[in-house]
Amino acid sequence: MQERYDPAAVEAQAQLYWDQQHSFEAKEDDSREKYYCLCMFPYPSGRLHMGHVRNYTIGDVLARFMRMNGRNVLQPMGWDAFGLPAENAAIANGIPPAKWTLDNIAHMKRQLKSLGYGLDWSRELTTCLPAYYRWNQWLFLRMLEKGIAYQKTGVVNWDPEDKTVLANEQVIDGRGWRTGALIEKREIPMYYLKITAYAQDLLDSLQSMPDWPERVRAMQANWIGRSEGLRVGFPHAIGEGGVLHAFTTRADTIMGVTFCAVAAEHPLAVHAANGNPELQSFIEECKRGPAVEAQLATQEKKGMPTGLFLTHPISGAAVPVWVGNYVLMSYGDGAVMGVPAHDERDFEFAKKYALPILQVIDIDGRRYSLDAWQSWYSEHGRCVNSGRYDGLEYEAAVSAVAADLSSKGLGERRTTWRLRDWGISRQRYWGCPIPIVHCKECGAVPVPDDQLPVILPTHLVPDGSGNPLAKDLEFLDVRCPKCGAQARRETDTMDTFVDSSWYFLRFACADNDQAMLDYRVQYWLPVDQYIGGIEHAILHLLYARFWTRFMHDMGAVPFKEPFARLFTQGMVLNEVFFRKPASGRQQYFNPADVLVSVEKSTQRRLAVLRSDGKEVESGGVVTMSKSKNNGVDPQSLVDEFGADTARLFMMFAAPPEQTLEWSDEGVQGAYRFIKRLWKAVYEHVSQGPAAALDKSALTEPQRAIRKQAHQTLAKVTDDLGRRRTFNTAIAAVMELLNALAKFPQASVQDRAVSQEALATAVICLSPIIPHATHALWKGLGHRTALIEEPWPNVDTEALQSSSVRMVVQVNGKLRGHISVAVDASEAVIHDSALSDVNVRKFIGSVGVRKIIIVPGKLVNIVV
RNA sequence: GCCCGAAUGGCGGAACUGGUAGACGCGCCGGACUCAAAAUCCGGUGGUGGUGACACCGUGUGGGUUCGAUUCCCUCUUCGGGCACCA
16 A cells, blocks of 8 residues: 555545546335435535535435444435525626526536545536426415415515615615615515415424434424414494404513504504605605514514494403504504513513503512513413403413403404415516416416426526516516417526425436426435434424425325424634725625734734735624635645544544534644554554454453454444544544553554554545544455445454553542442442542541442532 | 524634543744754644642623533623525
């Protein structure tokens, strides 16, 4: 073998071998247990970023590990190729999104290959090609048939200058990102998918998904947000009279209602605004407000009285109606009953507008003060000032109120969900066309299956002024499928989350051009291990679970949950640097181009741009992203040190589930380690072949090394297979190598033990640094390729030892160590611990009160 | 604002089920090799006190449970992720 570690040569050779052997092309084989290992497919933004390298290395380590454990592994890859960035690039450079996207894919595919991932490229899929997206359209039509897809109006961000719809991301401080124009909200017709029809099932199933992280299940459960309460009716004589409905989970506080607040879009608000210009302009202001929930929740709470009154359903008192900018039309009935005494938001609102606050819940006679909100105000307690409900506890009060309201026809128990239906219409070019034709006579007509796919033209170049599809006559002009009259194609495209909601199914049969899915889905699915960033914990994963349920209900797949086991990797973060010009867009600078220093006198951190030496602002440490320009290009690592070093460093830097703040200090250490391993093997084999191991004739140091080798194997097996802490697995192998470096190579059995230990180290690292270990395995004299090697078993005999070292504590503080026989009795351990000089010093003349023994570990003497 | 996480040496992190805090790596310091440097190898490295054995302090803050808490409970702070049209 070569003396010098040459990553470029070693990696090219290993990759060539895998290619020639078709090592990663997965074949269905009923006699073998399958393992479908899937990483979230990338958006082809141009180049791989560190998040990709982290994601795909985790996946590859698991895939290779499971392969060595005998599983028939499928690890596919594809491209989430529709989306906004392609249009932005088109606007900036005048290149059609199709060309930009496909070029990016070609480059990123080369990068993935250079990293040595064991991917089955024969199943590659690309969502922006008709071969894939035709099935989006086909399934959308099935959803229409079942009433799961339907049309209603939705609100979008409208840039009046560019006359275009903007994504939330393109709205900065209420203004369009390109024009700086004030953004308006517009209501337009859109298609929705009825995910709420599955709300209960999506929630319930979370209970029986033990192999999903607890935190992801908690986030999804909260997102679905089931809440049980009462839908209360407030009768009124406004207009032709009627009932205003408001949902509450706190019917026990109903006697504390001093106002009701409705959303700006609510019919009562609209009614009141008629002939009330002041209210009209307030409603307009609310409508201009933010569309994003985070901004909505943090904005100042404002309201205005409508001058209208409702009747309290129990007391009959008059209740004023207000319009509140914090009331969401999309939740419940778009109205809330205001109980300022026991709801923090209502309290704040009532104080601001001098509305009465009436305490109706008491907890242990605590003193209620109107001065400031206290957290106990919203806790469950006993009704007071509530007439016939006085003295009732929460449950009893809610039941009593429910019964009374129900008898009056003014209330019913109701389950409400936070989850809303999924709006999939996008007024954008670079997405999957929604297969609908608009006919003057027939209305919205679904495109018949035999006319699918509706092909997206690929030559258009968006210029920022609206969807180019809407100006493309060749696309627009169409005959109505029903009546044959001149008609117009729908120009909205689908949300890209549609594409990613079923791609994992398609990998089973990506080559089938006759059907969306086929029999192979039954062999490969569900996905055994899904791996992706924690940022997808809710939306993508919930949409995929919903989509799979629909397909299950139409009999297309035999399961409801697509991902048996989920692993969420932490984000890769880096500092953000920017300058904000007096006008125009914020400009971001890559951290590589920024010099950070600390001023000695003031301890102030100073960041300057290398090119002009002038200061830039720091925007904190956040996820690496193209839009914030704080990414680090992993290609530079691969170019300088090779793929194995990049992989090893990424896996060693932090446990995969944890957030990783980028720093490339330590890359050298990873490289150095591979070189040391290489050198250790080289020096070992250059003395000729090692003799066979004779386990019965080992010296104490030889036994010790053997023990450590097998302990390492046991730890790595557990760390890779169960704990998924690749950093500690690597550390264990490093320790083994450190021990081996101090181990003499004098005798024949020394060399035999070394041979075994080195082979163990190489095998243990092979899922992580597959190229170098591929070469080292051959170097160690093996004829077969490492990729075909089964994962070894631990020799439990090697782990045996006769004595054990125990810690001795006095009152929980470490005071000494003892070494006793493994099977020593408690009495022997006592005597041994009490005879330690230092221990005796701390016991002194005080009597021993208690002795606690943790077998094999520790003795604690309590005095 | 709401939901979900996280916080340990100069830095990344380890301590898996409540039982030796700081494994492993980086950096730094000292040494070897070298004309010199790089590379490599050897030794040291939480803080304070002590020549030393060793002692005391120490896991974001404040409290609690326990023989024993980085680990469990409560409080607060800071940071990260998500909030439905970025993907």
